[in-house]
Amino acid sequence: MEPEPHSPPGDPYCDADRPTAPARPQDAGTGPVAVDAPAAPVADCVRCGEPTEHPADVGGAPLCPLCEWQQAQRGACSG
DSSP: OOOOTOOOOOOOGTTTOOOOSSSOOOHHSOOOOOOOOOOOOOOEOTTOOEEEEHHHHHHHOOOOOOHHHHHHHHHHHOO
């Protein structure tokens, strides 16, 4: 079999005899297994008491997404 004109003879990159790797790591059947880590505690909103997106160990006055949005609206409409 003649090599293609654009690939030099003996080029390992274009060698058709080399084995191919799986397309994705999950196709290989081996590898690390994902373990569900325990969820970090989240802070409660200082206005409504709902859980926020912020970790509990971070200081400040955390707001839930709804209260953050309402606070932004108040600031935008204050003139």
